[in-house]
Amino acid sequence: MSESRWSHVDAAAAAVRSEPDESTGLAAARGRPARGVLIAVEGGDGAGKSTQIARLTRWLDSRGRSCVVTREPGGTELGRAVRDLLLHGACVSPRAEALLFAADRAHHVETVIRPALEAGQDVITDRFMDSSIAYQGAGRELSADEVRELSMWATAGLLPDLTVLLDVPVQVGAARRSRRGGADRMESEVAEFHERVRTRFVELSRSAPERYLVVDGALSADSIGEIVAARLESTGWFEGTP
Ligand SMILES: Nc1ncnc2c1ncn2[C@@H]1O[C@H](COP(=O)(O)OP(=O)(O)OP(=O)(O)O)[C@@H](O)[C@H]1O
Numbered sequence: 001m002s003e004s005r006w007s008h009v010d011a012a013a014a015a016v017r018s019e020p021d022e023s024t025g026l027a028a029a030r031g032r033p034a035r036g037v038l039i040a041v042e043g044g045d046g047a048g049k050s051t052q053i054a055r056l057t058r059w060l061d062s063r064g065r066s067c068v069v070t071r072e073p074g075g076t077e078l079g080r081a082v083r084d085l086l087l088h089g090a091c092v093s094p095r096a097e098a099l100l101f102a103a104d105r106a107h108h109v110e111t112v113i114r115p116a117l118e119a120g121q122d123v124i125t126d127r128f129m130d131s132s133i134a135y136q137g138a139g140r141e142l143s144a145d146e147v148r149e150l151s152m153w154a155t156a157g158l159l160p161d162l163t164v165l166l167d168v169p170v171q172v173g174a175a176r177r178s179r180r181g182g183a184d185r186m187e188s189e190v191a192e193f194h195e196r197v198r199t200r201f202v203e204l205s206r207s208a209p210e211r212y213l214v215v216d217g218a219l220s221a222d223s224i225g226e227i228v229a230a231r232l233e234s235t236g237w238f239e240g241t242p
């Protein structure tokens with residue numbers, strides 16, 4: 001496992017990576033199975049996340065990797081109840097909304113993501129903490145720092161090895177969404193809200209470029225798939241099964 005694979009774990013955990021990692025529970029001891037790779041796919045509504053996740057899954061399958069595909073909110077039974085409250089319920093106050101998303105994430109990480117990673121499976125999550133920071137931190141009234149801290153507490157410091165950000169102009173995402181019909185509470189926000197969300201996603205990617213792949217989501221699905229595959233190939237993480 002290369003050094004960079006551990007950049008997502010906090011400094012203290014990295015310092016003891018030859019020992020079992022008590023703070024994160026990751027299988028870090030020598031001789032234990034290597035942990036899987038965590039990939040988050042982020043972007044605004046209609047950016048093409050589901051489309052690329054299907055391709056990414058096929059790419060991992062073709063390399064004989066075992067992969068779990070999940071999503072936020074709603075990757076667990078508890079999360080599905082939270083998702084209904086958040087996306088289809090009445091108005092939720094901003095702090096309550098941030099806490100509900102964080103609760104969904106905490107349970108998702110603890111019961112789905114970490115166990116899969118520890119078992120050596122790769123995990124692709126459709127949205128992760130950047131969505132919270134973008135939607136609750138920039139789109140609404142809370143500061144990005146507050147939402148990030150809440151999320152980091154919820155995940156006990158787990159960050160994706162790679163975040164694929166599909167960046168599309170708001171109008172492109174809106175046009176794709178309108179073809180599908182029926183908007184949830186987030187999707188119904190005004191264009192200005194989605195512009196702030198888009199800006200925040202891009203800012204997040206610039207704060208740690210080594211952990212991101214930002215792709216122009218207006219390219220064809222095939223082209224995006226090739227760009228993502230090339231980046232994954234270049235990491236060397238997928239040579240051989242874990
Ligand atoms: N690169 C692309 N070029 C053109 N159309 C695309 C592209 N990627 C996806 N689409 C189409 O746009 C629509 C939205 O794509 P998709 O469902 O993958 O987006 P999403 O980000 O998962 O959306 P949501 O946020 O609602 O889950 C679909 O009809 C899909 O076929």
Ligand SMILES: [Mg+2]
Binds near residue numbers: 050
């Ligand atoms: Mg989708």
